[in-house]
Amino acid sequence: MSTVPETLYYTQEHEWVTEPSDGVVSIGITAYAADALGDIVYVSLPQEGASVEAGEPCGEAESTKSVSDVYSPVTGEVVAVNTAVEEDPAVINSDPYGEGWLFRVRTDDDPADLLDAPAYSKLIEEA
Amino acid sequence: MSTPDAKRTPLHEVHAELGAMITEFAGYLMPLRYGSETAEHQAVRASAGLFDLSHMGEIFVTGPQAGAALDHALIGHLSVLPVGRARYTMIVNPAGGVLDDLIVYRLASETYMVVANAANAATVRAELTERSEEFEKATVDDRSAAYALIAVQGPKAQAILAKLTDAPLADLKYYAILPGKVAGLDALIARTGYTGEDGFELFVGAGDAVALWQAVTEAGGDDLRPAGLSARDTLRLEAGMPLYGNELTAETTPYDAGLGRTVKLDKPGDFVGRAALAALADTPPGRALVGLVARGRRVPRHGYDVVTPDGTPCGVVTSGAPSPTLGRPIAMAYIDAGHAEDTDLAVDIRGKHEPVDKVALPFYRRTS
Numbered sequence: 124m125s126t127v128p129e130t131l132y133y134t135q136e137h138e139w140v141t142e143p144s145d146g147v148v149s150i151g152i153t154a155y156a157a158d159a160l161g162d163i164v165y166v167s168l169p170q171e172g173a174s175v176e177a178g179e180p181c182g183e184a185e186s187t188k189s190v191s192d193v194y195s196p197v198t199g200e201v202v203a204v205n206t207a208v209e210e211d212p213a214v215i216n217s218d219p220y221g222e223g224w225l226f227r228v229r230t231d232d233d234p235a236d237l238l239d240a241p242a243y244s245k246l247i248e249e250a
Numbered sequence: 251m252s253t254p255d256a257k258r259t260p261l262h263e264v265h266a267e268l269g270a271m272i273t274e275f276a277g278y279l280m281p282l283r284y285g286s287e288t289a290e291h292q293a294v295r296a297s298a299g300l301f302d303l304s305h306m307g308e309i310f311v312t313g314p315q316a317g318a319a320l321d322h323a324l325i326g327h328l329s330v331l332p333v334g335r336a337r338y339t340m341i342v343n344p345a346g347g348v349l350d351d352l353i354v355y356r357l358a359s360e361t362y363m364v365v366a367n368a369a370n371a372a373t374v375r376a377e378l379t380e381r382s383e384e385f386e387k388a389t390v391d392d393r394s395a396a397y398a399l400i401a402v403q404g405p406k407a408q409a410i411l412a413k414l415t416d417a418p419l420a421d422l423k424y425y426a427i428l429p430g431k432v433a434g435l436d437a438l439i440a441r442t443g444y445t446g447e448d449g450f451e452l453f454v455g456a457g458d459a460v461a462l463w464q465a466v467t468e469a470g471g472d473d474l475r476p477a478g479l480s481a482r483d484t485l486r487l488e489a490g491m492p493l494y495g496n497e498l499t500a501e502t503t504p505y506d507a508g509l510g511r512t513v514k515l516d517k518p519g520d521f522v523g524r525a526a527l528a529a530l531a532d533t534p535p536g537r538a539l540v541g542l543v544a545r546g547r548r549v550p551r552h553g554y555d556v557v558t559p560d561g562t563p564c565g566v567v568t569s570g571a572p573s574p575t576l577g578r579p580i581a582m583a584y585i586d587a588g589h590a591e592d593t594d595l596a597v598d599i600r601g602k603h604e605p606v607d608k609v610a611l612p613f614y615r616r617t618s
Binding site: 158161162164165167183185186187188190216 | 271282283286287288480484547548549551571572600
């Protein structure tokens, strides 16, 4: 069973978001999504400085069997991109909530409006 | 997600215990991967992998006219196949379209085993039955449910199996088969596979599947790991082997797929599809199956268009995946004959034209 950290917020599209720190949130994909994709071999992410919109695709993740859009869970400006996962996407599989983070966004949105850990756990159990 | 009537192989519980991700394939619940599919792929290239292929169909054709019936039903010349040997062949419709690609093993003078893809097994059984009607001394019998099929593939496959059998594995040629005991269980031991590596396929009674799997697992130790359909697909793709439903369909002839050598027009007697294939034999096919290697990291996948520099579609990708061995995305594609010699090609990957290099198949050939 995939782990679902209590401190994060989640989307239907299997992204996770941190609590804002100085208005900036970190974003990644969940362990459930990484497991479902299989070995991720390529990820494309938005550029630093790009505007992203909640619920809109802003990148893609390729695995052996499939390609999936990466959605931004919030609206705002990308202030950091994890170039390490672009170099070595396997990190997303091995540490999806840590070293495998994807990008950071400065946002006015409140991630608490998204799914909390119990709600996301229920979502993936029913999937 | 699976349909309620999806079939389980005799090894289903074993896969579940191993924590496999299960997928429905051709009406069967099959292991897609047990952990990292890339690691499974690399294990088969470097050491050995263990596959459950029990979904494949085993259809027996027996009797004094078995060879003659298969000569009529298939495009190959099976009546001259020596006992103990196997042939890669196909069953086509009257228009020459491929209904399935097959491996036919001659187990005894009057006993052939036709191994069909799971998705096509019912079609193959029905066609073989109908096409054998005029051969009174040939009987078609689908024994798929009675057999499990376990493959051990990779450079260490022989050393691993040698621990479990006295059968002369070293003398068993590629595309040969012999009966023997493996781990004390009655098996048909074939030196065939779908990975581009040396290896064996073991046909055993369905009731012996779990015991055989466990014995091979134990004998393999750290040199062997279970491998799922995902690894099987990337292994066969690197090896340039066609997959039915992708490179081969009822709208594809053996010539389209570059497999004209399997059409035995010079065998005696008529066979289903002969007239259509004979008419095509000396005509260059309208398209060619080619290998593509992407220059970038995005993956050309099944159904994507191949395009010329001005964006005109000139072909279609039949299979594509990231290649663990090459470290780049690879694909097979049908290219229209007029563009078969083009070197400046791209694949339309979700709206963006990504450059690819055309290469000779296979992408990977084992060195020993």
